[in-house]
Amino acid sequence: xxxxxxxxxxxxxxxxxxxxxxxxxxxxxxxxxxxxxxxxxxxxxxxxxxxxxxxxxxxxxxxxxxxxxxxxxxxxxxxxxxxxxxxxxxxxxxxxxxxxxxxxxxxxxxxxxxxxxxxxxxxxxxxxxxxxxxxxxxxxxxxxxxxxxxxxxxxxxxxxxxxxxxxxxxxxxxxxxxxxxxxxxxxxxxxx
Numbered sequence: 001x002x003x004x005x006x007x008x009x010x011x012x013x014x015x016x017x018x019x020x021x022x023x024x025x026x027x028x029x030x031x032x033x034x035x036x037x038x039x040x041x042x043x044x045x046x047x048x049x050x051x052x053x054x055x056x057x058x059x060x061x062x063x064x065x066x067x068x069x070x071x072x073x074x075x076x077x078x079x080x081x082x083x084x085x086x087x088x089x090x091x092x093x094x095x096x097x098x099x100x101x102x103x104x105x106x107x108x109x110x111x112x113x114x115x116x117x118x119x120x121x122x123x124x125x126x127x128x129x130x131x132x133x134x135x136x137x138x139x140x141x142x143x144x145x146x147x148x149x150x151x152x153x154x155x156x157x158x159x160x161x162x163x164x165x166x167x168x169x170x171x172x173x174x175x176x177x178x179x180x181x182x183x184x185x186x187x188x189x190x191x192x
Contacts, residue, residue: 015055018064019048025137026068032132033076035121043079047072066139070147073129080125119169127162134159 026047030040050071051058058067120128129148133139134155141159145152 015051015058015064019051019068022065022068023048025065026072029069029132029137030072030076032117032120032136033125033129039079043072043075046075050075066143066147069133069139073147076129115170116166119166122169123162123165127158127165130155130158131162131166135163 023044026044027040030043030047031037034040034043047068051068054071058064120131123131126148130144133144133147134141139147141152141155144155148155150158
């Protein structure tokens with residue numbers, strides 16, 4: 001009994017160190033999935049709490065990043081089910097919102113990386129999740145299949161659809177902000 005308690009405490013101490021080293025990566029994934037800073041922070045904190053509670057299930061620290069992603073994946077989907085605020089966004093509606101933003105925000109959105117992140121946010125959740133894990137985080141198809149609990153073929157098809165939609169979204173004029181003509185023609189005043 002004491003040896004089990006010591007083993008559990010040792011795992012928790014090791015896990016604390018591992019969690020600190022994975023915090024930034026987990027936050028990037030959570031933010032890419034949720035597109036919400038507050039929710040991303042909550043997901044990471046809940047993931048860390050849940051992982052500490054389940055430290056006894058962790059047998060080796062080799063694949064701890066996948067294990068943490070799996071926990072966060074489940075928490076993210078639980079959150080989506082509980083909060084009906086997640087819905088599909090009409091690309092035309094997003095394009096209209098982009099056209100009415102301030103000059104400063106248009107300037108920032110024009111940057112390629114921001115456009116890609118915006119486009120990722122417009123993807124359906126299942127496609128967003130797969131593209132973030134494979135293309136941004138470098139997980140293999142098999143690892144993503146394990147995290148998301150879907151067959152490898154499903155991961156591949158979701159990824160293919162996500163890439164195709166991203167290509168269309170990023171290259172479409174709807175996500176590329178248009179600047180109104182802001183050139184003022186100066187006329188020479190006629191000297192009389």
